[in-house]
Amino acid sequence: MIEKHLDKVTNGKGFIAALDQSGGSTPKALSAYGISEDSYSNESEMFNLVHEMRTRIITSPAFNAEYILGAILFEQTMESEIDGMFTADYLSEIKGIAPFLKIDKGLSEKENGVQLMKPITDLEVVLNRANERHIFGTKMRSVIYEANEEGIKAIVQQQFDIGKKIITFGLLPIIEPEVDIHSADKEACEELLKAEILQHLDQLKDNENVMLKLTIPTKENLYKELINHPRVIRVVALSGGYTTDVANAKLKENDGLIASFSRALSQDLNANQTDDEFNITLEKAVLSIYESSI
Structure with a gap:
């Protein structure tokens, strides 16, 4: 890990920008940005367009280390370049922002009220590649829909098992068991999730630290114990x-x-905005999220 990033992510003021839309969510992200599906004819063209969108965001003067601690990238973005530099290097060296990598392969079918992650069969290959590309940390997402104790136990177990493997590669894992905001049992899900996470945190060794990415809880300050836990670098909200x-x-x-x-x-960003319009719109979003985070 790069120590300057660790100190900043642990103690700095700001937020983590999520720029990690993957194959399934990319068409929706492009559509919201004003690029319709008839603008591209294959996956390669689609990813080129989304990289252009991400490049425009990252290179904007509004996207800066005064407000942004880290940015989460999709694997294809990690392998793409901005101004002749790999994206993570550009973020780290030009912007002073810690690069994270989304490593999950999507969600399995719903079972016991949750969706576990699909198996990450090439985990070691991806983590070695992340180190080669100077990635600071990783992120992986699973989803909880119901207050099913068995399902929530399985979600947290899977997240921490993979998280501990990630730590051995010198990377900081963001553990993300999302609670669906439309869940009829949202508050009960969050209580079960908190208790399960605390059990796993208490079993980590002194050199095993994680970040947590959680849905904003229904009950305010529910996650205060997690935020203050010695094995938790930071708790961020989706x-x-x-x-x-x-x-x-x-x-x-x-x-x-x-x-x-x-x-x-x-x-509120759109492909048809002028650079000035785009930068002003992004700055407004960045400042509002920053103010809410501090």
């Missing part, structure tokens, strides 16, 4: 489909919880 205003308002109710928003960061 927007989960909330609009920017709603996500920011909910985030403000939780002391020490910072944002890691995707949709809420980019929802």
